[in-house]
Amino acid sequence: xxxxxxxxxxxxxxxxxxxxxAGRTVTVGGVRVAGVTHEYALHGRPLPVLDxxxxxxxxxxxxxxxxxxxxxxxxxxRLLAGLETPTRGRLFVDGRPIQGPHPSRALVFQDPTLFxxxxxxxxxxxxxxxxxxxxxQRDRVGETLELVGLSAFADAYPSQLSGGMAxxxxxxxxxxxxxxxxxxxxxxxxxxxLTRLAMQRELLNLWLAxxxxxxxxxxxxxxxxxxxxxxxxxxxxxxxxxxxxPVTAPRPRLxxxxxxxxxxxxxxxxxxxxxxxxx
Amino acid sequence: MTAxxxxxxxxxxxxxxxxxxxxxxxxxxxxxxxxxxPVAAYFAVLVWAVAAALTLLLPDRQxxxxxxxxxxxxxxxxxxxxxxxxxxRVAERIRHWGPWLAASGYWFVFWxxxxxxxxRLSVPYFTSPQGLWEAMWNDHDLLVSSFLxxxxxxxxxxxxxxxxxxxxGISMAWWRRTDYWVHPILMSLGxxxxxxxxxLILVIFPSTYSGSVFMMTIAVWFPVTVLTRSxxxxxxxAYYDVAQTLGAGSGYLVWRVAVPAALPxxxxxxxxxxxxxxxxxxxxxxxxxxxxxxxxxxxxxxWAAYPRMYGAIVLMIVLCAGAMTVxxxxxxxALRWQKDLVxx
Ligand SMILES: Nc1ncnc2c1ncn2[C@@H]1O[C@H](COP(=O)(O)OP(=O)(O)OP(=O)(O)O)[C@@H](O)[C@H]1O
Ligand SMILES: [Mg+2]
Numbered sequence: 254x255x256x257x258x259x260x261x262x263x264x265x266x267x268x269x270x271x272x273x274x275a276g277r278t279v280t281v282g283g284v285r286v287a288g289v290t291h292e293y294a295l296h297g298r299p300l301p302v303l304d305x306x307x308x309x310x311x312x313x314x315x316x317x318x319x320x321x322x323x324x325x326x327x328x329x330x331r332l333l334a335g336l337e338t339p340t341r342g343r344l345f346v347d348g349r350p351i352q353g354p355h356p357s358r359a360l361v362f363q364d365p366t367l368f369x370x371x372x373x374x375x376x377x378x379x380x381x382x383x384x385x386x387x388x389x390q391r392d393r394v395g396e397t398l399e400l401v402g403l404s405a406f407a408d409a410y411p412s413q414l415s416g417g418m419a420x421x422x423x424x425x426x427x428x429x430x431x432x433x434x435x436x437x438x439x440x441x442x443x444x445x446x447l448t449r450l451a452m453q454r455e456l457l458n459l460w461l462a463x464x465x466x467x468x469x470x471x472x473x474x475x476x477x478x479x480x481x482x483x484x485x486x487x488x489x490x491x492x493x494x495x496x497x498x499p500v501t502a503p504r505p506r507l508x509x510x511x512x513x514x515x516x517x518x519x520x521x522x523x524x525x526x527x528x529x530x531x532x
Numbered sequence: 533m534t535a536x537x538x539x540x541x542x543x544x545x546x547x548x549x550x551x552x553x554x555x556x557x558x559x560x561x562x563x564x565x566x567x568x569x570p571v572a573a574y575f576a577v578l579v580w581a582v583a584a585a586l587t588l589l590l591p592d593r594q595x596x597x598x599x600x601x602x603x604x605x606x607x608x609x610x611x612x613x614x615x616x617x618x619x620x621r622v623a624e625r626i627r628h629w630g631p632w633l634a635a636s637g638y639w640f641v642f643w644x645x646x647x648x649x650x651x652r653l654s655v656p657y658f659t660s661p662q663g664l665w666e667a668m669w670n671d672h673d674l675l676v677s678s679f680l681x682x683x684x685x686x687x688x689x690x691x692x693x694x695x696x697x698x699x700x701g702i703s704m705a706w707w708r709r710t711d712y713w714v715h716p717i718l719m720s721l722g723x724x725x726x727x728x729x730x731x732l733i734l735v736i737f738p739s740t741y742s743g744s745v746f747m748m749t750i751a752v753w754f755p756v757t758v759l760t761r762s763x764x765x766x767x768x769x770a771y772y773d774v775a776q777t778l779g780a781g782s783g784y785l786v787w788r789v790a791v792p793a794a795l796p797x798x799x800x801x802x803x804x805x806x807x808x809x810x811x812x813x814x815x816x817x818x819x820x821x822x823x824x825x826x827x828x829x830x831x832x833x834x835w836a837a838y839p840r841m842y843g844a845i846v847l848m849i850v851l852c853a854g855a856m857t858v859x860x861x862x863x864x865x866a867l868r869w870q871k872d873l874v875x876x
Contacts, residue, residue, distance in 0.1 A: 334777050
């Protein structure tokens, strides 16, 4: 159930990549989380958030992470992004330990946190500009804006965007760096149901085309089952892996397929939101 | 300013030309349907025409030159307002300023009649419009050079103080060690009015000019430093996190994240600094450099040349209000992303 750490996600291992769609093999962006425990200090006392977490995620794989609110999902992504150092344990990408943030690992934050003093276009330009590549990658900025459907609002300031548009802008800002590992922290949380479906499709197409490794944190079990190769269910804080559910149904998926319905019920049961919770 | 889409919608709403009208607690003034004539401006034309007639037709009871020229100027003002009110492109703006144009006409009539025409407010303490003009014109070489000297001292002192303040504020917010050493100095010496150091500065500095520049610099430096430091310390961690995951190094974090995020506060500091630099400027000129408008005011007052003193005060108003306007314009440009920015 728990991904075993021996089967490392080092550069040699490409077998875990989810299927042979698009036919392009990618050998980067594999993740290994080895016995990671993380504690925050809250009111001077340690608050354990992750409890000896061990995971292996193959390169090019699309993994969803679900878990109760406050269980430590965002913390896991922050550790992978290199924004926090774990209290114990280690994290690797392609066999190399994570030592800090790196543009090859992009994080789409739970809050869009766009820079309010920059227009949408200039927000998307942050990545290329910070890496000193703005001159050569200006076209890519325009293409990425096109991709998330914000071309018409390229010159708007964040205060002029709706919540969903801001999230799409944040997504574009992460994608423009063409990351090997894309960490998504409920990136579609603020979208209405229709836009959400459309964006899920876009995200999936993007992933099929580019085959980066994707880790999607979400509250929406349907979303997880529709998109991911596998769903990791975390427990309440401190988070452990409750289940690691492979999703093998062929894409495109409709969540009312029988197999997915069973998996959905299983996951909701684990999260304490299954049929029992309603009686 | 706004997204082009939004701008289009707004522009489609009226045909009288845009600009001038302000959004805010008073509502969108003047954004009506169709063309509305600027009534107050037409009234201002009348007021200024009357002012011209009074100036030209009433006999002077004070001994003043240029009366007929002044009457012609008033008539030209009336004519200019009339022409502008009829030009559709600026009609919106003229409508906005119409009441003020009329009010300034009243003020002119009161001033001219109470001095030149009836001698109720008499020399040497008061002067008529043409008397003020005569005083300024007769001494224009000295006034212009005083103005330019004040401007130079203001620009040099303010720029040095602003740059020093921003740099000090950034390094205090960024490096704990700098903060440890600079903070006590800032908090003890900073609040002392820069002018209190004048005697000491005059002794220490090689020239009174460099001393005055230094005095202005510290007057600006203090508020700019305090507000830059607090502005940058208040920048949320999330902004740095985002920039770092996108590949930003520390230079990028300082200049492209921290400074823009703190800019609203930095501008507050700059405005406070500009205010105290005016005070320091006048004191420095009166007691130190013996040059500039501050010195000119002091000097003319010394031998009761009040009309010339008023002339220098008028130029002082132009200097200070002009400097404020420039800074406000800069701020409006730099902070145009802020939703409800108060404009100058
Ligand atoms: N910087 C911090 N300092 C102290 N405690 C923190 C900090 N960040 C997070 N926590 C705590 O860690 C726990 C896990 O937080 P985290 O944001 O990882 O949860 P989450 O699973 O993403 O929740 P949600 O689904 O609501 O976003 C929470 O109890 C939170 O209070
Ligand atoms: Mg979270």
